[in-house]
Amino acid sequence: MAIARPACGPISTFSRVQILHLVQSRSERTIGELCDATGLHANTVREHLQRLIEGGYVIAASEHRTTRGRPRTLYSAATGAPDASSAVARDKVTAAARRGDIMRRILPVEASALGTDATYQLDALIEHLEESGFEPVIDDDQLTVDLTPCPHAAARPEDRPVLCRVHLSLMQGVLTEAGGPLVAESVLAPEVPQECTVQLRLMEVAA
Template identity: 40%
Template sequence: MPRRRTDFRGLADPSRIRLLRRIQAAPGCTVKVLAEHTGLHVNTVREHLQALADEGLVTAEATHTGGRGRPPTTYRPVVDPATSSAAQERVERARERGDTLRRILPPDTTSAELGEAALHQLDTLYLHLDDSGLEPVVDQERLEVDLVPCPFYRILEEDPQLACAVHAQLLRDTLAQAPGPLRLRELRPFVGPATCIAHLYREDTTDRPDRAKDTPATE
């Protein structure tokens, strides 16, 4: 199925990447808080947030404080696709693509061992990475995904840790959007001159990661 080349273009701006990272690190931020954190005008922040919401990366919700007046709008990363029509469409498209390919391809022992839920998680993760132009190569047996360095890294050359933290959390959230046992163990940038690797693991096994291995959530 063809890639939608408009996917994730909303992140082709360093301010949006920084806003997304702030929302990832502190879900429930208001426009005012985000403007203070980034130094951007509140109207500029609203425009960026709308672009992130259109991509299915953040969701807005009214937070009732018990006081008078209109409740403030807060922003959170999209983990439950039901909160974002864009994310829901992407998950459904990934599932359809994966199921279609598996009906066409010869039976695969590794796929059968992974189970349907884990396969649909890999479908969703693959589509996210492919739509981002990262040329993913999935090793289902080793639960590893080879990919080229993300565009966030190139945009934020002065702060590569921030770029890696943003994408690592995006991978976690993407896996969570399709119910299943797979989780991100770690994202290892530049294991080769132009290669990064995402290591996954099954939460329903005894092979659990040391959380210290996770990519640092650097601001």
């Protein structure tokens, strides 16, 4: 039986998952709001946010004030959209595509029917998942990503829904940042806790 590797990267602790969930559910969060919602000390929240910013998953911006006073720093999820894009995430996507091209030149791999843009999206997605402790297996025909065994299988059952939502949102952010027709649609219901499969979807491109 395969043994799941410990989770790492942006969701290595549930406190970090909570912070990601909060900024994904509503943008422009303050340190105070995140402290109140998680019960964590401000210094701990700042440390988690810094790691998330360095990973390309959160962006920080100064508050626009119309009155006197020092502007607060506001934190939002890096979704890959033009107004919520992280320079770190952009660099990761570019580097993943470059490495993918090198591997495709070296190895005799059959060209994907999904097209170049989707291929680059998958390059970025695979590197993100490996960085986060997963061992992804992509099915180009079924448009699924098999992440079994899930590193979070040992998490408390009540925490799993938040973990799944947070990571699905991270995956979608990577795909959006890479640019292309693929979107992360859902996490399929597992038959056993160790099982994890994500369903992708090809968006229709207007003529």
